[in-house]
């Protein structure tokens with residue numbers, strides 16, 4: 001415990017408040033210590049405050065009166081001082097200080113691991129370039145990666161098989177230093193833009209794949225945009241694929257590339273363009289040579305000793321191996337004895353498996369490796385850092401988790417406080433309306449009804465957009481991110497998607513329980529939902545919708561439809577008949593003092609039906625829509641009147657007829673809306 005820390009931060013806060021209120025002559029009341037706190041600094045009594053507490057918890061901890069704490073809170077500028085109001089730890093500390101206490105926080109909470117400063121040049125050694133292959137759907141990325149991968153297998157030990165770990169290495173005979181290129185095996189689906197842009201973050205060289213028989217397409221342009229935004233860090237080579245196809249016009253494609261802003265070498269620019277075929281193997285060696293030439297010019301170097309740093313490029317749970325993450329080493333030496341942290345999890349490395357499939361004891365910069373031993377699954381994109389000891393790793397992660405929890409809690413605090421404030425407001429309004437109703441002489445249900453009506457008006461007026469709550473599951477962390485990216489934007493101002501949680505793994509009973517508790521829908525990409533879990537999800541009265549598919553677009557469509565279903569249906573009015581008022585007269589009705597006012601009309605269009613609602617239109621303006629109480633032909637009650645026939649019409653709640661009013665016989669139909 002370090003008591004001084006809080007005081008320093010409190011001082012800083014006071015300064016901030018003063019600055020923001022600079023024009024005011026006197027310091028504002030909030031964050032202003034009382035004389036009591038100032039004049040008796042030695043008598044401050046130590047108190048340890050939990051990170052989250054309600055106002056009444058603070059009252060108990062400080063052993064003060066509720067009213068005293070509330071007064072102090074008001075003096076600090078807090079408008080809401082109800083006992084169940086949640087306080088931020090900062091406000092709670094300030095209140096404690098204000099009331100003559102010395103609040104403490106745990107200094108260990110600040111500990112974490114961070115990337116090392118840049119290494120001095122004399123410690124740097126060449127490293128393999130990290131190469132990403134990007135381009136439009138079906139332009140041949142997978143085929144090119146497969147062709148390059150088989151080159152690496154062929155060049156490796158006899159019978160060797162490359163494991164699919166999200167990256168692989170290809171040897172380059174002519175390259176100096178580390179004679180390999182590391183290829184990232186990134187997927188090329190349109191919905192995976194998020195992953196691609198992250199992939200580009202660790203990439204040194206981009207191979208822009210353009211099919212020679214198809215030319216520049218929307219995703220080609222998207223990749224060009226990505227390359228432009230990171231042009232200082234990226235080397236670029238264009239691979240014109242499918243050049244074995246008869247009749248392809250590579251010059252035309254190069255023109256298209258120029259038009260899209262890629263200055264190809266043949267036309268005087270600096271971007272090399274290699275014509276390849278994954279079918280015949282044409283140009284593959286040249287492509288590899290070109291990448292290594294680009295890498296040499298860029299002098300890619302990293303320190304091969306010391307603490308390791310890397311990035312997670314893929315992660316998944318594997319039967320028998322547990323949490324597995326493919327890590328790309330960016331600096332240092334990754335040993336099979338290291339303790340690592342990534343995101344909010346850590347690992348004591350159990351095995352290091354490179355693409356060749358044979359365990360190794362150390363891995364160097366530019367190389368990809370599968371790391372097992374993670375306590376939890378790290379996410380694709382997470383920074384991997386080495387801790388000096390296992391304890392250090394655990395400490396850093398405990399603090400990161402605490403911070404994540406706190407952040408979440410404090411965003412919830414706002415919501416909870418707002419919800420409580422609103423509930424109190426609703427109660428007050430209900431009471432007020434009920435009192436008014438009683439004063440008017442109303443009794444019993446009529447009083448309750450007055451309260452209900454006022455609350456309904458208030459609640460109806462301020463409802464935000466409807467939300468489709470989602471629990472997302474996917475096979476690997478990269479796809480979790482992609483699915484979240486594809487779904488989170490769905491909706492409009494009236495209905496939208498809200499993602500409650502997203503994680504790697506199959507749909508579990510826990511997911512269903514959680515979804516059921518909050519009324520959420522489960523979306524699974526490329527994952528299984530066991531039969532028992534699906535059976536439970538289908539249970540009435542609270543079934544949980546579960547949508548799983550290996551096709552992301554299908555999930556997007558399903559979620560879009562489910563979100564559209566939340567939209568209030570639009571009401572379409574269909575007119576089945578029209579009558580024009582020709583004269584207005586009164587008839588006396590048995591048992592009624594007042595005569596009934598009848599619109600003597602003639603049906604001018606369609607059929608006028610008693611069972612349908614009637615809409616009164618005067619000079620184009622709708623005056624009333626209501627129930628038909630009387631429909632008479634001469635003196636006889638009838639159910640409908642055809643076109644051209646005269647009739648008498650009366651409505652339940654309207655009788656201010658005028659000659660020439662139009663009475664429409666209407667049907668109100670609910671129409672589903674789309675997004």
Ligand SMILES: Nc1nc2c(ncn2[C@@H]2O[C@H](COP(=O)(O)OP(=O)(O)OP(=O)(O)O)[C@@H](O)[C@H]2O)c(=O)[nH]1
Nearest residue numbers: 136137138139140141142143188241242277278279
């Ligand atoms: N003739 C010929 N066909 C090719 C070549 N490269 C790919 N193809 C074919 O083009 C089609 C698409 O190839 P993929 O490698 O799946 O393309 P992709 O870019 O990975 O596709 P997505 O993963 O869907 O983005 C397949 O039918 C391949 O057989 C090539 O060099 N020559």
